[in-house]
Amino acid sequence: MEFALTEEQQLIQDSAKRMVEKDIAPVLAAHPSDKSLPREAMAKIYPVLAAQGITAPRVPADEGGSGMKMLDYALVYEQLPAWLSISIMGHDVTFARIHAEATPEQRARFLPGMLSGDKIGGTATSEPNAGSDPRGLTTRMTVEGDTAIVNGRKIWITNGSVADVLAVTCIDGVDEKGRNTLKRIVIEPEHSKFEIREIETTGLRQGHLSEAVFEDCEVPAANILSSGGDAARMLTITWNGNRPLVGLVAARLAERAFEAAVDYAGIREQFGKPIAGHQLIQKNLADIQTAIMTSRLLCYRALDLMDQGARNNADAAMAKRHATTVCLEAISKAMAVHGGMGITEEAGLEQLWRDARMLSVPDATDEILTLIQGREITGIAAFR
Ligand SMILES: Cc1cc2nc3c(=O)[nH]c(=O)nc-3n(C[C@H](O)[C@H](O)[C@H](O)COP(=O)(O)OP(=O)(O)OC[C@H]3O[C@@H](n4cnc5c(N)ncnc54)[C@H](O)[C@@H]3O)c2cc1C
Structure with missing residues (x-):
């Protein structure tokens, strides 16, 4: 049993503290502390986080991530302002989920921009009537030719309103026991039309917690994460x-x-x-x-x-x-x-x-x- 940080872990922690002081705090100080940060400010911060390896820590380096131990990731993570910790976690799990469920071609399309911090990710699973119990999800996708049509409402999406890559959890059918089966589809606001709005909350106010409404939202069927991974x-x-x-x-x-x-x-x-x-x-x-x-x-x-x-x-x-x-x-x-x-x-x-x-x-x-x-x-x- 070892409770002290190793020399390498100490270096990781010190470097994270310096990054926050030098590269992140000045950006935050230029904006109100109780309002969601504008996209341009997020665009300055995410490449800084990428340089610390925390845009994709859970995916090995030889598979397109930055491959960190969770404990080392945590040492960087806990130095960040609280809202930014939640933001980068929303991004990093989206990276990990897309990586796990995507084909090699899909990984090549969606992940490099997220690794470099040029693109911000988010996962939309919760719905107004399905939070603790994901079996209650109702957002559905159907496929017509080369197009997937998504209908439903998602809520509490971390990074939602500033995300370039949204992994949206949808029902796509039923299994042999009659239960809904889930698949994720990547929706890019740049290419697909849907409504998104910011939700005002008690805390973490420089962050983004959003609600999205998909009404016959058309997405290339090639964006359905279909490597056979279990969402x-x-x-x-x-x-x-x-x-x-x-x-x-x-x-x-x-x-x-x-x-x-x-x-x-x-x-x-x-x-x-x-x-x-x-x-x-x-x-x-x-x-x-x-x-x-x-x-x-x-x-x-x-x-x-x-x-x-x-x-x-x-x-x-x-x-x-x-x-x-x-x-x-x-x-x-x-x-x-x-x-x-x-x-x-x-x-x-x-x-x-x-x-x-x-x-x-x-x-x-x-x-x-x-x-x-x-x-x-x-x-x-x-x-x-
Ligand atoms: C800061 C923040 C970030 C978030 N980020 C994301 C995100 O990126 N993507 C996303 O999809 N969602 C996100 N969420 C949503 C979050 O996952 C849900 O809010 C959470 O799962 C609870 O769901 P709910 O709000 O619908 O509450 P409900 O599930 O409706 O629960 C209401 C109350 O009932 C209780 N309850 C429910 N079932 C039981 C039971 N069986 N026994 C006893 N009590 C029960 C709950 O504990 C709670 O107190 C985020 C939320 C916050 C606050």
Whole structure:
């Protein structure tokens, strides 16, 4: 068992910190912190992320990706601003899913631009009436000659409104048991017409969370991902990587709140001494630090299992649910340490809290994660 970063991992982390400071923070600072970033700004940021290898970390280098261990990816990933972490994850899983389900010709068409960061990707699976239960999907594609016609509505698409490449999960038929079969099709806004709009949300506001409506949307049938890959299975595999990554975003947000709380407790005086000297303030600080540490350890472990090729369904679910729950509480405690200042925009903690509040939803809610872990423990699925 080894808890310290290797020299190489330390270099990866240091380089990521420098990238954020030098190449990303100035772009973000030029735009309002509570509005989705314009496409031109995203176009400056994505090639920077590509240079760090995180536009396609989960696909081996000899197959067209940048081939990183999930743990190394995480060390870069957790340095990013929270909304950008969610954005690059939406892009990177789209790359991995297209890679897994595409023919060699399709890979050559869609993936190089996504690897270089010139094109941004997103996956549209959730629908207004199908979130936790993907079996409820209703978006359908039918094929007429060389054209696929897509009809349906997708919601909560990370990167949706700025994506050049959208992998849209559709029903394309039924299996022998009468269940819907799923296939993904790549829809490029440059070539196909559909409506897309931004959804205003509590946090992660410089990012993009979009709704798309497809009404007889015509797409070349050559864009149906048809290598025989199983779209439903691929969703599960990629979710098992995403969950600990989302947990790490929560841990990083809590860490920023912790640093602010420690500083404030050292300078704010009440009852004749710095509040850091009051026992209950120390308890709050100790609780916050414990939340960050336990979250990181669980998330790193879930990712390490994945790197070793081991099953990590329960570990990934546990890591995300634990991290997003305790880190949200931790940020709230950091706000409490600040008293009235904690709830001001000026202190910046409320934004950390709003961003963290978003994280319990994507890649499975707390309840669904609990059921996934319960199924792994008991061997019994409690979903239906
Ligand atoms: C920041 C963010 C990014 C996202 N990115 C994407 C994306 O890129 N692509 C995409 O397709 N989707 C994305 N989503 C959507 C996300 O995956 C869904 O919101 C999520 O799966 C929950 O679905 P829902 O919102 O429809 O809630 P529902 O499934 O309707 O759930 C409502 C409530 O019921 C609970 N519930 C449901 N079933 C059960 C059960 N069996 N037992 C107990 N409780 C239950 C849920 O936990 C929840 O509390 C994103 C969401 C967010 C917030």
